[in-house]
Amino acid sequence: MRVSEGGVELTVPAESTDGVEGPVFYNPRQELNRDLTIAVLGAFREERESRAATYLDAMTASGVRGIRAAANGWTAMGVDTDERAVSLARENAARNGVEETFDVVQEDANAFMYGCGRDMDRALDVIDLDPYGTPMPFADAAFANARNLVCVTATDTAPLCGAHLQSGIRSYSAVPRNTDYHAEMGVRVLLSALVRTAARYDIGVTPLFTYAKSHYVRTFLELDHRATAADATLDALGFVSHCExxxxxxxxxxHFADPLETCPACGASRVLTAGPIWLDASHDRAFVAAVRERIPSSFGTAERARAFCSTLEAELDEPTHYDQHRLCKEWTLPANAMDDFLAALRDAGYEASPAHYSGTAFKTDADVDEIRAATEPVLES
Ligand SMILES: C[S@@+](CC[C@H](N)C(=O)[O-])C[C@H]1O[C@@H](n2cnc3c(N)ncnc32)[C@H](O)[C@@H]1O
Ligand SMILES: [Zn+2]
Structure with a gap:
């Protein structure tokens, strides 16, 4: 069947539009992810004054990302191991008149990336990884061969957030823990594993735009090819101790965990330690604003995407968020409107912002006792 997305027309298997896996993967629910990707690519070229020109859609499936990139002025390449995906991506490229600027190859993504790394005519400025599940089997090749930007989607949220602990430890060489900020645990475990991979190639990393949605984590990482930059990036790693x-x-x-034996706030011994996780900012606010400004109204998710960017722009850089309902349950107090709750924190002199993880997620520099003291009067009223 035919679908149109972001100004391009595609043929995709009918089954896949219901989110059911068809012979070639196409997930309509990932349109927001793809709209944001095109806006990020544009913002990267303009905001960072980058001369990046080539984009690798390393797991291309229907070709949708590569075709949209090519339609927006990139010299794109698509790779997939699946023969049916490759022929469909080629047909879709021709349908959109971008067959000259979107070349599709049937190959393993790792083999392709290492092949390009040795071929300076095919230098890869931007590499986009969009595999099934964990991206880590492709991360070494991406950092070893990308010049400017690595974009990553991870859909294995249960391992990332600590719900499947052993699988998370195996994939990410970190200990994720299942907490009430599980999606953010996933963000920070993924960033940690990616920056440690980049560091092996003497590459420093700045996360420009990172977010978690229900079934995936997405990040865009700017690269700095200097050993000193890699050292500075690793300084942003550390551990979180969390009282259950x-x-x-x-x-x-x-580099070393110093786990708390007991909670300094309540004295309990049920303290979890997770890490190494990424503790610095997971996005650059000015860059996110530039992305928002580059979302045209013609994009299918334009309103949602812009609103999402606005939330991210306002989000504080604290490494973990709180959930208002979870706290109120703990305190056996009624939850109230988020705006009033955050205003009470600000009135008490703390920083406070919504967080994009859910409608009840927020960030603050207050600790849990300080949050209660600042908000209890408004919760009870
Ligand atoms: C999640 S889909 C990609 C979806 C696509 N990027 C989009 O936005 O619609 C993953 C794709 O990766 C392909 N794939 C799996 N293993 C691969 C490998 N080692 N190298 C390249 N492609 C691979 C699969 O055939 C599948 O088409
Ligand atoms: Zn405690």
Whole structure:
């Protein structure tokens, strides 16, 4: 069947438009992800004054990402191991008149990336990884061969957030823990594993735009090919200790964990330690604003995408968020409107912002006791 997205027309298997896996994968629910990707690519070229020109859609399936990139002025390449995907992506490229600027190859993505790394005519400025599940089997090749930007989607949220602990440890060489900020745990475990991979190639990384949605985590990482930059990036890694009883948490930087035996807030011994995780900002606010400004009204998700960017722009850089309902349950107090709740924190002199993870997620520099003291009067009223 035919679908149109972001100004391009595609043929995709009918089954896949219901989110059911068809012979070639196409997920209509990932349109927001793809709209944001095109806006990020544009913002990257303009905001960072980058001369990046080539874009690798390393798991192309129907070709949708590569075709949209090519339609927006990139010299794109698509790779997929699946023969049916490759022929469909080629047909879709021809349908959109971008067959000259979107070349599709049937190959393993890792083999292709290493092949390009040795071929300076095919230098890869931007590499986009969009595999099934964890991206880590492709991360080494991406950092070893990308010049400017690596974009990554991870859909294995249960391992990333600590719900499938052993699988998370195996994939990410970190200990994720299942907390009430599980999606953010996933973001910070993924960033940690990616920056440690980049560091092996003497590459420093700046996360420009990172977010978690229900079934995936997405990040866009700017690269700096200097060993000193890699060292500076690694300084942003560390550990979080989290009290399961009162939800107190403490973040410590460094290569060594120093787990809390007991919670300093409530004295409980049910303290989890996770890490190494990424503790610095997961996005660059000015860059996110530039992305928002580059979302045309013609995009299918334009309104949602712009609103989403606005939330991200306002989100504080604290490494973990709180959930208002979870805290109120703990305190046996009624939850109230988020705006009033955040205003109470600000009135008490703390920083406070919504967080994009859910409608009840927020960030603040207050600790759990300080949050309660600042908000209890408005919760009870
Ligand atoms: C999640 S789909 C990609 C979806 C696509 N990027 C989009 O936005 O619609 C993953 C694709 O990766 C392909 N794939 C799996 N293993 C691969 C490998 N080792 N190298 C290249 N492609 C691979 C699959 O055939 C599948 O088409
Ligand atoms: Zn506690």
């Amino acid at each position: 009883d009162c939800l107190y948490r403490e973040h410590t930087r460094g």
